[in-house]
Amino acid sequence: MNNKALAHALLWLVALAPAVVAAFHAPPASSAPGDWLNFLGRIAGIAGFGMLLVAAAVSFRLPGVDRWFGGLTKLWNTHHLLGCGAFLLLLVHPLLLAMAAVPLSLSVAIGVLFPPDGGGAVWLGWIALVSMMVFMAPSLGFFGPPKYQRWKSIHRLSAVTAVFGLVHTLALSRSIESPYSQWLWWTLATLALAALVYGLILARWRHRYPYRVSVVHRVAPNVVELSLEALARPMAYRAGQFVYLCHQQRNLHGRGEEHPYTLSSSPDEAVLRVAVKDLGDASRALQSVVPGTAVALTGPYGDFFPKSSGRELWIAGGIGITPFLGRVRWLAGRGEAVDIGLIYCIQDEARALFVEELRQLNATLPGFNLTVHYFYKHGPLSSDFLRYHCRDIASREVYICGPGPLLQLARDLALANGVSRRRLHTEEFNLL
Ligand SMILES: Cc1cc2nc3c(=O)[nH]c(=O)nc-3n(C[C@H](O)[C@H](O)[C@H](O)COP(=O)(O)OP(=O)(O)OC[C@H]3O[C@@H](n4cnc5c(N)ncnc54)[C@H](O)[C@@H]3O)c2cc1C
Known part of the structure; x- marks a missing residue:
């Protein structure tokens, strides 16, 4: 144990x-x-x-x-x-x-x-x-x-x-x-x-950090990535952790409400970043937040990734790419070779968030292998697809983050392909 x-x-x-x-x-x-x-x-x-x-x-x-x-x-x-x-x-x-x-x-x-x-x-x-x-x-x-x-x-x-x-x-x-x-x-x-x-x-009082939105980057029609700059002491965190974010913009829904978002930035960056998908009232409102808006962050929370990287397989679905994005940005900043496969599951090209940046990292970060799985083309994620793109899956640490059904499917497939429960790590975007 x-x-x-x-x-x-x-x-x-x-x-x-x-x-x-x-x-x-x-x-x-x-x-x-x-x-x-x-x-x-x-x-x-x-x-x-x-x-x-x-x-x-x-x-x-x-x-x-x-x-x-x-x-x-x-x-x-x-x-x-x-x-x-x-x-x-x-x-x-x-x-x-x-x-x-x-x-x-x-x-x-x-x-x-x-x-x-x-x-x-x-x-x-x-x-x-x-x-x-x-x-x-x-x-x-x-x-x-x-x-x-x-x-x-x-x-x-x-x-x-x-x-x-x-x-x-x-x-x-x-x-x-x-x-x-x-x-x-x-x-x-x-x-x-x-x-x-x-x-x-x-x-x-102790774990709340005042920040301000410095840049709003529209990644897709229903996704924004916000860059946040510290107004006082900055928050220290590890790649893949998440924060509770509470915005203060007047006339914007969800003012004062706390919602959890994963930090998509590398801990080495000067700013923090969160990528927010419109999944409900408050996250929809954040699509219209303007630079200069004050936000309060509480955290950091989570323990998805270990401190150092080993032989890993990452499986991401949709907005579940955010913890992996933070981690790969951090690894790229260190400039060391890695041994990581990323299978990124998305519906179609229109919903391929950050895929251009990931392709660039695929080309420049030694040992990082990106595979994009399009649902409309490949159907549901399958054992054959996993084994074809990651032959040694059974001997890797496997990390999964995405919507509930994909998370369950990927988990079952990994177990069926010999990954032990001890090596299987999941992050759910649901706390209820
Ligand atoms: C650990 C974690 C990391 C997350 N990271 C991201 C991310 O990087 N990018 C992203 O777009 N989304 C992320 N989410 C999901 C995001 O928190 C919800 O989409 C958002 O809170 C929805 O709020 P809403 O008012 O827009 O929608 P609502 O319709 O109010 O809620 C939709 C669902 O989101 C969940 N939810 C809503 N509010 C909260 C809350 N305050 N705390 C916990 N769960 C809540 C509930 O399950 C709810 O049923 C993450 C969630 C968790 C738990």
Whole structure:
């Protein structure tokens, strides 16, 4: 297991620690089904709430720390898994507890769910659960693909879930001996709170860089590459990393909204560059941004490429060319020979972004081999195409970035052609 997998495993361990302690400390009272259901109900609640707090704790965006986990997108995958797992466990938690009481009588079972005399802590648990249903609904796509900004606002309700859930847990938890129960829950809650404080206050102050758009280069009708010059200390980054960009142009949609974009420039350049494709409201608005506009960058994030280059195969689709563009510009600047094949998948010549520059690099950078795969001409990317253009694919590190379906296809083809999972690296342009 490598260090990054270990870091993810550690998160799960921390999330599930209270449930493990509770399972040992308060096992089922007997082998009767009611006692087992009660045990499972308690453990589901404890495991679910532990996972919820750790999911909240990893929602911070601390530049550099995300690399311990293989980059922000990988960390967010774990956040999603923890969040969805927590949701399911917290949904079954009251049901199992009520079912455990059914052998006593139906009215006792209903009383477990809705205590007739007081039971304030139980009602707080319901508020936590209902608020969780509300903020998880868009994430689970119950009402179709969510609008990012709306999704983000609704997701803030998770703070209500965490606070009410904590009070509910501290008041009712008898599965873990006191004071260990308080220690465990307060440690996890403090981690989640620290993430919140960092995200709302510290990130803006410590990792936000003021820049200004210096050049707007139209690459295609729906793609611009913006050159950005620093207004104060410049951001240091590695090729292929990404930033959150927030523009300040008045009368332009998306002002003040943060969106992630990969740096397409080489870290050695004096300016930063991002290439933005019109994929929605905010990215469409950026097509009309004018030189002189102030932008704030937060970052850098991501851990797509290693520090030094080896024998690599890059597979890019459409705007997914940006991390490779940043890296090849950086390698070209160093002037050393490389051993890298790039298979660039695009629909047709009209959508061939940066292809002239890549052809020039193909001619001047020793060991860099560009192959353009046109969908209209070659059909979907295939094993035959990959093997023909990269005979030794199985022994290379493979990097893939592009739209979801291409990413999945290229991943499957690479695995089918003998590339081990350890050597397969993917970057998704989707954090939801
Ligand atoms: C790591 C990463 C690197 C990226 N690099 C590039 C790049 O180099 N060039 C490029 O053109 N695009 C890039 N994108 C995609 C870009 O972030 C989205 O196209 C843009 O945010 C869409 O916003 P919108 O309002 O225009 O569209 P919307 O219609 O609002 O969103 C379309 C989809 O984009 C995603 N999205 C929207 N806003 C955000 C946000 N603030 N944070 C995370 N995801 C969001 C959601 O999945 C959403 O469903 C990258 C995305 C990620 C995650």
